[in-house]
Amino acid sequence: MPAHDVLIIGAGLAGQRAALAAAQAGATVAVLSKVHPVRSHSVAAAGGINAAIAVEDDWRSHAYDTVKGSDFLGDQDAIEVMCAEAPAEVLHLEHIGVTFHRDETGRLDLRAFGGASINRTAYVADITGQAILHVLYEQLLRFGDRIDRYEEWFTTSLIVDDGGCAGVVARDVRSGAMEVFAAKSVILACGGAGQCFKPTTNGLICTGDGMALAYRAGAPLMDMEMVQYHPTTLVENGFLITEGARGEGAHLLNADGERFMERYAPSKRELASRDVVSRAEQTEIDEGRGVGPDGRGIYLDITVVPRRRTLEALREIVNIGRDFAGVDITREPIVIRPGQHYVMGGVRTDVHGRTPLDGLYAAGEVACVSVHGGNRLGANSLLDTLIFGRRAGEHAAARAAGTRMPRVSRAPLHDDARRIEAILARPAGAGRRVSEIKEELGTTMNRHVAVFRDEGGLRTALDVVRRLREEAESAAVDDRGTVFNQDVLGAIELGCLLDCAEAMVVSALERRESRGAQFRTDFPRRDDAEWLKHITITRDGDGAPRIGYAPVTITRWEPEERRY
Amino acid sequence: MRFTLEVWTQASRDEEGHFERYDVDGIDPDASFLEMLDELNARLAAEGKRTIAFDSDCREGICGMCSLTIDGQPHGPNQVTTCQTFMRDFEDGATIRVEPFRSGAFPVVRDLVTDRSALDRIVQAGGYVTTKTGPKPDPNAAPVPPAVQQKVMDAAACIGCGACVAACPNGAAMLFTGAKVTHFNLLPQGQPERASRARSLVLAMDAEGFGGCTNYGECARVCPQEIPLDVIGMLNREYRRGARREDDTVGTRT
Numbered sequence: 001m002p003a004h005d006v007l008i009i010g011a012g013l014a015g016q017r018a019a020l021a022a023a024q025a026g027a028t029v030a031v032l033s034k035v036h037p038v039r040s041h042s043v044a045a046a047g048g049i050n051a052a053i054a055v056e057d058d059w060r061s062h063a064y065d066t067v068k069g070s071d072f073l074g075d076q077d078a079i080e081v082m083c084a085e086a087p088a089e090v091l092h093l094e095h096i097g098v099t100f101h102r103d104e105t106g107r108l109d110l111r112a113f114g115g116a117s118i119n120r121t122a123y124v125a126d127i128t129g130q131a132i133l134h135v136l137y138e139q140l141l142r143f144g145d146r147i148d149r150y151e152e153w154f155t156t157s158l159i160v161d162d163g164g165c166a167g168v169v170a171r172d173v174r175s176g177a178m179e180v181f182a183a184k185s186v187i188l189a190c191g192g193a194g195q196c197f198k199p200t201t202n203g204l205i206c207t208g209d210g211m212a213l214a215y216r217a218g219a220p221l222m223d224m225e226m227v228q229y230h231p232t233t234l235v236e237n238g239f240l241i242t243e244g245a246r247g248e249g250a251h252l253l254n255a256d257g258e259r260f261m262e263r264y265a266p267s268k269r270e271l272a273s274r275d276v277v278s279r280a281e282q283t284e285i286d287e288g289r290g291v292g293p294d295g296r297g298i299y300l301d302i303t304v305v306p307r308r309r310t311l312e313a314l315r316e317i318v319n320i321g322r323d324f325a326g327v328d329i330t331r332e333p334i335v336i337r338p339g340q341h342y343v344m345g346g347v348r349t350d351v352h353g354r355t356p357l358d359g360l361y362a363a364g365e366v367a368c369v370s371v372h373g374g375n376r377l378g379a380n381s382l383l384d385t386l387i388f389g390r391r392a393g394e395h396a397a398a399r400a401a402g403t404r405m406p407r408v409s410r411a412p413l414h415d416d417a418r419r420i421e422a423i424l425a426r427p428a429g430a431g432r433r434v435s436e437i438k439e440e441l442g443t444t445m446n447r448h449v450a451v452f453r454d455e456g457g458l459r460t461a462l463d464v465v466r467r468l469r470e471e472a473e474s475a476a477v478d479d480r481g482t483v484f485n486q487d488v489l490g491a492i493e494l495g496c497l498l499d500c501a502e503a504m505v506v507s508a509l510e511r512r513e514s515r516g517a518q519f520r521t522d523f524p525r526r527d528d529a530e531w532l533k534h535i536t537i538t539r540d541g542d543g544a545p546r547i548g549y550a551p552v553t554i555t556r557w558e559p560e561e562r563r564y
Numbered sequence: 565m566r567f568t569l570e571v572w573t574q575a576s577r578d579e580e581g582h583f584e585r586y587d588v589d590g591i592d593p594d595a596s597f598l599e600m601l602d603e604l605n606a607r608l609a610a611e612g613k614r615t616i617a618f619d620s621d622c623r624e625g626i627c628g629m630c631s632l633t634i635d636g637q638p639h640g641p642n643q644v645t646t647c648q649t650f651m652r653d654f655e656d657g658a659t660i661r662v663e664p665f666r667s668g669a670f671p672v673v674r675d676l677v678t679d680r681s682a683l684d685r686i687v688q689a690g691g692y693v694t695t696k697t698g699p700k701p702d703p704n705a706a707p708v709p710p711a712v713q714q715k716v717m718d719a720a721a722c723i724g725c726g727a728c729v730a731a732c733p734n735g736a737a738m739l740f741t742g743a744k745v746t747h748f749n750l751l752p753q754g755q756p757e758r759a760s761r762a763r764s765l766v767l768a769m770d771a772e773g774f775g776g777c778t779n780y781g782e783c784a785r786v787c788p789q790e791i792p793l794d795v796i797g798m799l800n801r802e803y804r805r806g807a808r809r810e811d812d813t814v815g816t817r818t
Binding site: 092094099135139316324435479 | 575576606608609610612613614615617620621622623624625626627628629644648650673674675677679680681684687688691692693694695701702703704707708709710713716717720721722723724744747748751753754
């Protein structure tokens with residue numbers, strides 16, 4: 001069986017950064033990913049990456065903006081680490097060949113972004129994620145003699161032995177072969193769970209696999225109620241229109257042509273934090289001032305940005321507007337609405353990426369350090385993946401250096417193989433289809449676990465999720481083969497989504513206040529006395545979610561009322 | 565809308581493939597080509613028939629995963645990815661032929677899914693910057709003028725989909741490789757390996773069985789990221805430049 005010092009699940013920005021850091025620290029490394037690395041969802045990140053690079057900026061200002069953006073739920077020790085290390089990380093990326101945008105004089109340019117008190121976002125047009133991911137992958141290939149790549153391998157479970165994580169079981173998507181991978185340290189870096197929602201800006205691969213793997217292995221999830229709705233997604237299909245558009249100066253207008261953000265956030269307006277802007281938009285729509293089909297949208301007016309600048313700095317959304325909405329965004333407004341975009345919650349870790357389960361690390365969207373707390377600032381997610389990916393890689397390598405390779409039995413492989421055989425053996429036509437169940441999950445979550453929530457809606461969502469879980473047990477798959485069987489993966493992914501969705505709904509029900517992305521219409525105020533704490537979800541012996549709490553770390557900034 | 569599809573069906577890499585005919589109707593003109601295939605798969609599944617395997621993820625044109633040859637054109641009739649190709653671009657009632665990306669260097673995994681890792685092995689031969697240890701230089705100490713920045717940006721926009729290879733009558737990977745070389749050889753940080761990079765990548769390209777360039781220009785015409793044909797000129801120049809160097813390190817990994 002393959003054995004490595006550090007085994008990384010997922011090959012987006014967090015996974016690749018972890019792999020490079022671990023390899024450079026001298027560890028033997030393997031990266032295992034269900035898709036080819038450059039197809040990982042980091043590729044879709046648009047707007048940029050925050051770092052206090054400007055001479056007039058200070059990482060403490062970045063940290064304060066992040067704390068405020070998190071509605072004071074973020075852990076300030078972790079936020080300080082991330083923001084203090086950001087400039088060096090961005091310079092490292094520049095050094096390995098990321099083509100960050102430069103101004104007329106050839107110097108690095110920084111753009112405005114939501115919730116930031118200064119222009120702080122380094123960017124590559126609106127394809128920043130793609131540009132960084134490809135350059136990191138080139139580095140991964142460069143160290144090909146030290147980093148083994150298992151591309152298109154799907155991890156089916158974590159192996160827990162002696163109270164620690166000792167490896168994983170995975171399935172080769174191309175052949176259907178199963179294998180046990182032993183490892184001294186395992187890093188989960190396999191992204192978020194946006195496919196719990198429909199529509200979502202997330203790719204089809206964002207199915208919460210890592211959160212579910214950790215949860216089933218006994219590691220706690222944290223802040224799962226905090227689900228970000230991005231203010232600008234296409235009204236028709238939920239595609240992302242980058243925050244960079246507003247960073248470049250675009251306006252939001254309601255049916256009266258009013259620039260309504262002036263009422264909700266007089267100082268930052270369109271560039272208030274995402275939770276604030278999404279809530280304002282939803283209020284306008286709910287109160288009958290929406291535009292577009294059934295008044296479900298809001299105008300995003302990019303025509304106020306000079307056309308030349310739009311074509312240069314927002315070229316991807318020019319194409320998206322043209323291809324998917326039939327709109328030339330340089331000449332007319334485009335209709336958008338809030339749409340699911342990011343999960344602030346995830347597997348609980350410390351600043352080294354360590355989860356409470358010995359030997360198991362997590363970094364990136366799958367993890368919850370927590371640097372985003374109740375609401376993530378735009379352009380902090382790429383930063384999170386890279387800083388904590390690197391830190392997890394370094395720590396995992398150091399840990400591996402003083403650890404013996406665990407002896408792993410093949411029993412978990414046989415368990416998973418039997419589980420997959422059972423899926424394949426389900427009688428056709430007996431149960432609902434996987435795609436139907438996923439559709440119902442997505443629309444339910446998008447209705448009841450969205451920008452505005454209340455107890456009734458959340459209870460409904462919980463009932464639906466639990467019924468869907470039972471239905472998923474008998475959902476038939478059509479393809480019974482071994483080669484590139486996407487159906488069987490879909491059935492496994494559905495199970496992961498349902499675990500994540502349950503944790504989200506249970507946490508949202510538990511938090512009886514409004515903070516960050518969680519707005520409870522039945523508890524519309526933030527309640528620091530009772531709820532300035534994280535909610536954790538651990539899986540009980542009988543499979544039920546058990547609620548716990550964790551304190552919020554405050555180093556410098558006491559909670560205060562948030563104004564933008 | 566109604567279509568007749570002729571879809572390449574192949575159980576695995578080692579088995580023979582063939583075209584299978586399907587009739588689909590009631591398709592929304594604004595459905596993307598992939599959504600049309602989703603619909604077809606849903607109907608096939610409902611009838612208990614074998615579904616069609618194809619790659620896709622982001623469905624907004626950035627991940628480079630979707631890879632269909634539609635009526636002989638990689639990604640279809642417009643210069644965009646397959647996920648950005650819409651059924652309204654086809655005539656109602658048309659017969660559409662759907663194949664995987666065709667190239668000797670891209671073996672079929674199943675149906676419409678191919679293995680494009682040959683592109684990775686080209687990059688592995690030197691398509692990167694070798695970072696040194698120690699403090700990073702101030703990026704503003706080596707300004708990049710806007711004209712150079714624009715050229716680098718155009719090249720770095722490559723999403724590695726491989727449409728250029730599939731479109732080329734010779735099965736060449738020159739546009740892809742040219743984009744990598746242009747990206748790094750124009751940047752200050754790419755200078756240390758500049759002399760050897762083009763030659764290393766070209767040798768790897770040949771070793772993978774990609775063909776040579778005879779200036780058809782099909783690659784640039786199908787590239788969804790609109791990477792200009794100039795990058796091939798740049799690749800050729802850099803290759804010759806490397807050959808002239810006395811300290812030439814052909815084929816060595818830097």
